[in-house]
Amino acid sequence: MADADLEAVNLTRHDFHGEWNYTISPNSLGSER
Numbered sequence: 001m002a003d004a005d006l007e008a009v010n011l012t013r014h015d016f017h018g019e020w021n022y023t024i025s026p027n028s029l030g031s032e033r
Contacts, residue, residue, distance in 0.1 A: 008027065009024060009027075010025045010027040011023070011025075012025060
């Protein structure tokens with residue numbers, strides 16, 4: 001996976017250990033692969 005692909009993922013990091021605990025939400029780009 002390229003860096004640009006990872007940046008496109010909508011992550012919300014949690015307060016407790018945000019590097020491990022996060023929520024992935026749909027993004028609003030509207031493009032499906």
